[in-house]
Amino acid sequence: MIANRDIIMISLQAWDIEIGSNCKDIAREFAKKNRVLYVNTPLDRMTRWRKRDHPQVRKRMDVIRGSEEDLVQVSENLWTLFPRTTLESISRLPWNWMFDRLNLINNRRFAAQIRSAVERLGFRDYILFNDGNMFRGLHLNELLRPGMSVYYYRDNYLAMDFWKVQGRRIQPKLMAKSDLVLVNSDYLGREARKHNPNTWVVGQGFDNLVYNRANTDPCPEDMLRIPHPVIGYTGAILSLRLDPGIIRHIAQAHPEWSIVMVGPEDETFRKSDLHKIPNVHFLGLKDPDLIPAYIRQFDVAINPQKLNDVTWGNYPRKIDEYLGMGKPVVASKTEFMSLFTDITSLATSYEEYVTLIERALRENTPEEEVRREAFAMTHTWEHNLSGISEIFEKKIRVTNLV
Numbered sequence: 001m002i003a004n005r006d007i008i009m010i011s012l013q014a015w016d017i018e019i020g021s022n023c024k025d026i027a028r029e030f031a032k033k034n035r036v037l038y039v040n041t042p043l044d045r046m047t048r049w050r051k052r053d054h055p056q057v058r059k060r061m062d063v064i065r066g067s068e069e070d071l072v073q074v075s076e077n078l079w080t081l082f083p084r085t086t087l088e089s090i091s092r093l094p095w096n097w098m099f100d101r102l103n104l105i106n107n108r109r110f111a112a113q114i115r116s117a118v119e120r121l122g123f124r125d126y127i128l129f130n131d132g133n134m135f136r137g138l139h140l141n142e143l144l145r146p147g148m149s150v151y152y153y154r155d156n157y158l159a160m161d162f163w164k165v166q167g168r169r170i171q172p173k174l175m176a177k178s179d180l181v182l183v184n185s186d187y188l189g190r191e192a193r194k195h196n197p198n199t200w201v202v203g204q205g206f207d208n209l210v211y212n213r214a215n216t217d218p219c220p221e222d223m224l225r226i227p228h229p230v231i232g233y234t235g236a237i238l239s240l241r242l243d244p245g246i247i248r249h250i251a252q253a254h255p256e257w258s259i260v261m262v263g264p265e266d267e268t269f270r271k272s273d274l275h276k277i278p279n280v281h282f283l284g285l286k287d288p289d290l291i292p293a294y295i296r297q298f299d300v301a302i303n304p305q306k307l308n309d310v311t312w313g314n315y316p317r318k319i320d321e322y323l324g325m326g327k328p329v330v331a332s333k334t335e336f337m338s339l340f341t342d343i344t345s346l347a348t349s350y351e352e353y354v355t356l357i358e359r360a361l362r363e364n365t366p367e368e369e370v371r372r373e374a375f376a377m378t379h380t381w382e383h384n385l386s387g388i389s390e391i392f393e394k395k396i397r398v399t400n401l402v
Contacts, residue, residue, distance in 0.1 A: 002389035003033035006123035008114065008146070010039045011131035015080040016056055019236060019263070020288045022154060022317060023131040025207060029385045031078035037121060038080045039114055041136060046089035071117050079121065083113035091135065092165050099166050103135055110136050111143035118144075127392065130178070132157060134171045141177055148395060151178040151196075153188050154204070159309035160240070175199075180395055182388065185336045187313020200391050204315045205381030210292045211324035213373050217293035222283055223260070229361055232260040232298035234291050235318050237282070239268035241311055243332070246304035249350040250357065251277045257357075262286055262294045295325050300360045303331035304353070312336070319344065324376035326369030328360035343375045 007030050011023040015038055027038045043060050051057045062068040063082040070082050087106040093099040118126070128146035130137040132155065141149045151174055157163040158171065175181050175195040183189045184204045192199040223230075231250060233242075251259045257279060264285040274280050286294065295301065301322035305311045312334050319340060322329045330353060331337055333346035340346070345356040377383075 001033055001386055002030075002392050005034045006121075006126035007034050007036045007129055008039060008118070008123070008126050008144075009036060009129045009131065010041070010114075010133045010137055010140070012041065012133055013131070014040045014056065015074075016040075016059070018285055018288075020291070020317065022204065023152070025205065025381050026129075026131075026385065026388075027078060028075075029205075029381045031075060034077065035121070035123065036078045037114075037117055037123065038074075038078065039117075040080060040082050041133065042083040042085050042087050042110060042113070044087045044089040048086055070113075071120060079117070081113065081117045083110065085109045085113055087136070090166075091162055094165060096166075096169065103170075104139055106136060107139035107143060111140055114140075114144060130174070134163070134167060134174050138170055138174050148180070148392070148399070149178045150180045150182060150392075151175055152182045153192050154184045154315065156188065156191075156310055156313060171195075179399075180391065182391070184315040185313045187335050198395075202388050202391070203379065203384060204317060204320070205379055205384035206317055206320035206324060206376065208324055208377055208380045210289075211295070211321040211376075213324075213326040213369060215292050215296055215325060217290075217296055219297055220283075220286075220290065220293050223294065223297050226258045226260060226281055226297075227256075228258065229256075229299040230258045230260050230297055231300050231302055231357060232262065232294065233302050233304065233318075234262045234294060234321070235316070237261055237263050237265040237269045239266055240308075241305055241314075242269075243304050243306045244269065244272050244274055246302075246332075246347075246350055246353055247274055247280065248277065250302075250304075250353055251280045253354045254357075255279050260294070260298070262291065291321070292325065295322060295327060298322075298327055299364075300357050301327040301329050302353075302357070303329070305332040305334065307332060307334065320376045320379045323372040326373050328364050328368070328372075330356045330360060343372060 009027050013021040013023050027036050030036050060082055063070050064084050070084050073079050088102045090099050090102045125147040128149045131152045158167050172195040181192045181196045181199040182202045183192050189199055189201045259280045261282045303316055313336050315336055329344040331344055333348050337346055347353040347356050
């Protein structure tokens with residue numbers, strides 16, 4: 001494991017995000033042996049206005065006004081920075097020249113805030129770890145001059161509307177100028193290698209200290225009256241990623257099953273007819289620390305993904321969390337999920353979802369639960385960061401020889 005280094009992490013996910021976060025988990029793991037600064041994305045003008053009543057926006061405005069600290073120590077070796085600046089809202093600008101000019105201004109503002117924190121913390125020769133923050137991170141190599149720059153590519157951002165206009169042009173530039181590109185699937189690796197041959201598939205991790213069969217968390221109060229068998233899902237409930245038709249078909253095929261969806265819904269799901277089906281239960285957003293207690297109540301865990309450019313090569317962290325707790329898993333068959341063929345059941349149709357859940361309920365055994373947990377334990381964050389550290393150390397050795 002890499003040790004005694006200073007690491008700056010910039011991410012699309014804020015430290016105070018309301019759901020689980022890969023980048024936060026990586027930061028905590030790095031901080032066991034290194035000093036880590038986790039930098040939150042600054043407010044942009046549009047967000048500052050449209051979401052001015054949101055608690056996260058109000059907090060950042062307090063930081064900008066100086067009534068709250070911008071640099072907060074989270075643990076012995078880990079700090080998070082809330083930048084005291086506002087960026088221009090440029091993601092959907094159709095004019096490349098205007099986007100480039102304003103994006104450079106944004107990067108300079110962002111870099112100035114990071115540089116201030118770096119000076120206060122005394123960071124030296126640091127590693128810059130960019131978790132998908134392609135626009136705000138495009139010029140940071142030149143502005144901050146890190147000892148090593150890493151682009152972490154773990155989702156197909158260019159399939160999402162927010163990134164489509166400028167991302168197709170900007171992300172390849174950032175990949176090309178990074179010392180390393182890390183990806184969590186072969187699918188994303190094929191795309192990244194078009195722009196940077198120094199691309200590594202590193203997989204992903206999960207928190208095995210809480211997602212395991214030994215977990216004894218009590219049944220959450222809002223599940224006490226939900227009858228078994230429980231067919232459950234945890235995570236963001238987004239129409240971009242999940243197929244409501246799968247959920248509807250399962251619920252209607254077996255009215256005696258309880259379909260439990262744990263997580264925040266987008267507008268499409270909030271307005272869907274699924275809320276009128278009596279055996280479908282939407283339990284809402286939960287504190288990430290409570291999620292294992294919900295999974296513990298599942299008889300079968302599902303991931304009813306749509307098949308599209310966003311999901312096809314996506315590594316869903318929930319799969320390892322389900323398996324870590326020994327749960328039978330039924331999921332949509334994607335290119336990435338083929339890696340889990342021997343340990344999960346993969347469906348290619350609505351009807352197959354029902355058949356596979358029936359089989360999972362019928363054939364689950366304590367021995368199978370042990371096998372699932374053992375498989376998941378090869379995907380812990382400790383294991384994941386050990387592999388990433390080897391790549392870092394190899395790159396550092398090569399750089400020092402040049």
